[in-house]
Amino acid sequence: MAYNGIMQKPREILKEVFGYDDFRTGQLDIIEKVLAHKHALAIMPTGGGKSITYQLPALMFEGITLVISPLISLMKDQVDGLNAMGIDATFLNSTLPGSEQAQRMSDIRAGLYKMLYVSPERLEIPSFFGFIQQLPIELIAIDEAHVMSQWGHDFRPSYLNILPLLSQISGQPAVLGLTATATERVRQNLQQLLGVADEDTVLTGFARDNLALKIAHQVDKRQYVQDYLRANQGKSGIIYAATRKQVDELYTSLNKQGMKVGRYHAGLPEKERQVMQEAFLYDEVEVMIATNAFGMGINKPDVRFVIHYAVPGNIEAYYQEIGRAGRDGLPSEALLLYAPQDIHLQEFFVQKSEGTEAYKQNEYNKIREMNAFANTGTCLPRYLLAYFGEVVAKDCGQCSNCLDSRDIVDVTTDSQRVLANVVRMNQSFGKTMVAKVLKGSHDAAVKKYDYLTTLPTYGLMKERTIKDISRFIDYLTADGYLKIEGGEYPVLKLTAMGVRVLKGELVVEKRVNRQVIAQRQATSAATGLKMSDADNQLFAKLKAKRLELARAAGLPPFLIFSDKTLMNMAILRPKTDEEFLSISGVGEKKYAIYHEDFAGVLASE
Structure with missing residues (x-):
């Protein structure tokens, strides 16, 4: 398709080629900087229309636009989309046979293409870069530019290696970096790397008003997904898992139930990944x-x-991935299924990585920031936007925190207990040890430090489970009363807000289920183990079930649950997952193994 080039106005091309009547926020500003052959940086939300900011100028320039893209598996889809609009674009990567690559290179020299997509690794090949140097390149667009920054969430050294090469391309082409995820630190780093002035950085904001953010804590994840997919049958969605094994197991489970699901991970053959991707599209x-x-x-x-x-391992990855929902502007959802062990898995990934200590420290910090986001009680979009340096005045009104109808209770006293304990422990221990001391634990880790059991805060929250205390510490960290410092072995420290709470200058409030409040009161009362006749009868049934399970597993009964745990179970009669997990002696692992058996006994009453 032929165009009038620079003589044709951007708005005319926008309507004629892309079919839009007007530009989105920031698009025209970026396009004008590119047309002026500047070095520019565009930070726009996923679905905000970043691609038009280099595709449209490519049609106005006489020369070629070089697009550097990090994933060769997606180049074909991007090029196919451009060709469908009549834009002459092509790609060169290792998926093409040698003869096809030679033909395309010949066609590029002949001026048959306006746009060329390549990977950064390909530019490092001297013979290929020699070919690039011979082309009349007017614009270099660097997609997913955050991967250039060592402070970004997906740092790729190959991107840094191409920077000296780009300066060797003649004609002083415009350079445009594009990303949807950049904190202030990453933004400054990218400006430095690409030689972009502050006035040539366009930040359109990170808000996605059509996207409702929701977080579910301590749910049966597989059952939750099954129920959600049944309720949303016919809708398109993506489920992100942490490992290939998780992907395969969930795919197999949902497939057996007749659900129309696909799978995608790096362990699958390239052909299968391509088939799955096209089936989804x-x-x-x-x-x-x-x-x-x-x-x-x-x-x-x-x-x-x-x-x-x-x-996920960091907020940037989370933000980028949820951005794949609702790109058409219609109402969509992003759901995060939270479990503490997910955080441990991400920390394990960092431990096993081959990065420098500085890199690992940065990754640990990102994991903690992600954990804080998952445990905050504030409006989720507000928290997310603040992380990226954007301040908004109002709550979104549609996230799970804004819609939370639980009672708001004063938790200042419990907060002061936690904060005082952190201080008593010289701000030198991590969350688990702090929780154990507050619980009054007698395990070896606590006894290793003799003075911990003599602290006035030792056992101050003995009626609560260690898991419950740990979650509360996560909440205090998320909302800024505590902070985490250190690398692989982090410690808790008070913030200025935490000091004010400890002095009685600030009140801390938290949303809590009324039934959970009653449960805690009942748990406290149950420590005396005063049981009615009905409680004793239920206790006997629970013991019988424990004996049955112990014989089947070849274990002593007390290794399944102690008598005290079964007594509390008989008194409190938990119904929900949260109530069951709050019983002293019921850990997550035992819950996963034995919950159904004992819940069956409780349900029979």
């Missing part, structure tokens, strides 16, 4: 279950939901 499968290997560059506009089956 063409609505042959409704839901893609994937690791973070899937999604970058996916332009499917009608994804109605994104579910994180496990907590």
Whole structure:
């Protein structure tokens, strides 16, 4: 398709080629900087229309636009989309046979293409870079530019290696970096790397008003997903899992139930990944279950939901991945299924990585920031936007925290207990040890430090479980009363807000289920183990079930649950998952193994 080039106005091309009547926020500003051959940086939310900011100028320039893209598996889809609009674009990567690459290079020299997509690794090949140097390149667009920054969430050294090469391209082409995820630190780093002035950085904001953010804590994840997919049958969605094994297991489980799901991860053959991706794009499968290997560059506009089956390693990745929902502007959802073990898994990934200590420290900090987000009681979009340096005045009114109808209770006293304990422990221990001391634990880790059992805060919250105390510490950290410092072995320290709470200058409030409040009161009363006749009868049944399970497993009965745990179970008669997990002696692992058996006994009463 031929164009009048620079003589034609951007708005005319926008309507004629892309079919839009007007530009979105920031698009025209970026395009004008590119047309002026400046070095610019565009930070726009996923679905905000970043691609037009380099595709449209490519049509106005006489020369070639070089697009550097991090994933060769997605280049074909991007080029196919451009060709469908009549834009002459092509790509060169290792998926093409040698003869096809030679033909395309010949066609590029002949001026048959306006746009060329390549990977950064390909530019490092001297013979290929020699070919690039011979082309009349007017614009270099660097997609997913955050991967250039060592402070970004997906740092790739190969991107840094191309920077000296780009300066060797003649003609002083415009340079445009594009990303949806950049904190202030990453933004400054990218400006420095690309030589972009403050006035040539366009930040359009990170808000996605059509996207409702929700977080579910301590749920049966597989059952939750099954129920959600049944309730949203016919809708397109993505489920992100942390590992290939999680992807395969969930894919197999949902497939057996007849659900239209696909899977995608780096362990699958390339052909299968391609088939799955196309099946998702063409609505042959409704839901893609994937690791973070899937999604970058996916332009499917009608994804109605994104579910994180496990907590991502950082907020930037989370934000980028939820951005794949609702790109068409229609109401969509992003659901995060939170469990503490997800955080431990992400820390394990960092421990096993080959990065420098500084890199690992940065990754640990990102994991903690993600954990704080997952445990905050404030409006989720407000928290998210603040992380990226954007302040908004109002709550969103549609996230799970804004819609939380639980009672707001004063938790200042419990907060002061936790904060005082952190101080008594010289701000030198992590969350688990702080929780154990507050619980009054007698385990070896606590006894290793003789003075801990003599602290006035030792056992100050003995009626609570260690798990419950740990969650409360997460809440205090998320809302800024505590902070975490250190690398692989982090410690808790008070913030200025925490000091004010300890002095009685600030009140701390938290949303809590009324039934949980009653449960805690009952748990406190149950420490005396005063049981009615009905309680004793139920206790006997629970003991019988324990004996049955112990014989089947070849274990002593007390290794399943202690008598005290069964007595509390008989008195409190937990019904929900949260109530069951709050019983002293019921850990997550035992809950997963024995919950159904004992819940059956309780339900029979």
